[in-house]
Amino acid sequence: MANLETDLYSVKDKMYAAADCIIFGFDSGKLKLLIFRRRVEPLKGEWSLIGSFVRLEEDVTEAAKRVLKEITGLENVFMEQLKTYGKADRDPGFRCLSIAQYALIRIDEYDEELVEKHGAHWYNIDAVPGLVLDHNKMVQDALERLRQKARYQPIGLNLLPEKFTIPQLQQLYEVIYQKELDSRNFRKKLLSLKVLIKLDEKDKTNSRRGAFLYKFDYKTYHELEKIGYNFEIS
Amino acid sequence: MANLETDLYSVKDKMYAAADCIIFGFDSGKLKLLIFRRRVEPLKGEWSLIGSFVRLEEDVTEAAKRVLKEITGLENVFMEQLKTYGKADRDPGFRCLSIAQYALIRIDEYDEELVEKHGAHWYNIDAVPGLVLDHNKMVQDALERLRQKARYQPIGLNLLPEKFTIPQLQQLYEVIYQKELDSRNFRKKLLSLKVLIKLDEKDKTNSRRGAFLYKFDYKTYHELEKIGYNFEIS
DNA sequence: TCAAAAGTGTTTGAGGTACACCCATGG
DNA sequence: CCATGGGTGTACCTCAAACACTTTTGA
DSSP, X not given: OTTTTTOHHHHHHOBEEEEEEEEEEEETTEEEEEEXXXXXXXXXXXXXXXXXXXXXXXXXXXXXXXXHHHHHOXXXXXXXXXXXXXXXXXXXXXXXXXXXXXXXXXXXXXXXXXXXXXXXXXXXXXXXXXXXXXXXXXXXXXXXXXXXXXXXXXXXXXXXXXXXXXXXXXXXXXXXXXXXXXXXXXXXXXXXXXXXXXXXXXXXXXXXXXXEEEEEOHHHHHHHHHTTOOOOXX | OTXXXXXXXHHHHOBEEEEEEEEEEEETTEEEEEEEEOOSSSSTTSEEOEEEEOOTTSOHHHHHHXXXXXXXXXXXXXXXXXXXXXXXXXXSSSOXXXXXXXXXXXXXXXXXXXXXXXTEEEEEGGGOOOOSTTXXXXXXXXXXXXXXXXXXXXXXXXXXXXXXXXXXXXXXXXXXXXXXXXXXXXXXXXXXXXXXXXXXXXXXXXXXXXXXXXXXXXXXXXXXXXXXXXXXXO
């Protein structure tokens, strides 16, 4: 990127590719998005998704992982390609495709210091400010994908700690679907799937009585998946 | 593209983007794929998806439409971005992302002459030969997407003529899902959705008795869609 | 008249949805 | 002892799945 501003001819003459990350988190019953203020011109100081140019010798996936690690310190995070934004005029400076990817992170695990160092902030998903370029559209598309995908695959769990309670899980699905769920039916459905392992511990942060903690049984889940089982939470 | 081979330095130094199209058709009860033999080095003569570099001043979507029109003569075809293939080493010649898009076309409408002129061929989906680079993977991914998407949205209809019979439609779903369906249940389900318009004509190509032709009622469908109706065919 | 595809109803079981009360505990 | 969130059971109804025979008509 160093020569971007010095070598104008080559800049205008080239195709660039950016890996932009839509980073979701879940905290205090809210779905959150990690964004930051751009540090470079153009649009310096504006809110933006976190991204980077894809280097010539680098896989697109690697670029996204690099960005994510740089800003959160996390590796091995759930991340999936959303789609590529390829309008010729989407970036007024030069021709740049954006391969958008969304990530689901456990908000209790990220490196707070690193995040602050980069000028990043967590915003409630329903209060995201105006972002640079087509980034708001990307967030909307990512949300829709998350909603769609969470219905049939247990990806939502990537937003919770490894040990979680049923009420927590229900709350998560409620914010993803934007709809209240009946706790009796939710619990019944979840347990009938046979992929939750009940632990002996309780989480007492939300009530005197405490709620039992569970872990998701990925091993069983993957076996069931092979034989055409489908996880579905409406 | 003309200077690709003359200007080696710039070739190695640049990021390219290709729009590759996975073109599906449906004919004689089979799902088909349109591929062609590469006309240029490298890999000249090998089977390949149809694609083109995305021009600097062109939207990615436009590039795909351009390719599709060039080879089939068709415009206004159902086409959707599949995903971007971005491994650094996916193309041994130079750095090239591929933004893959899949298209569903009515096989009775394409321009046969044009297709032949380009050395293209329709292959049964279960007999596709080895393709160049990662193109076989793209086809697999597109198929999976088609299967997934057809379940909840009436996109399959883009593979049939405007007027179609229920048995034809059933056959289509059978090849997409790779599974036999019960004709009584299928018909019942379809008609209960209230989005098929029965015509007075019959198609007698498949039986003496003839089967009634139907049209899909997109107008009603889109209205129902707004109020949270969901089309679903298992 | 017969072969071959089109078209039609009913029964059953699984699972989604609606709904209200008791339990456990710390302050 | 009580306020607060955690946890449980039942009745109903919808819909998917299984299943077999009649109709039409051109050759």
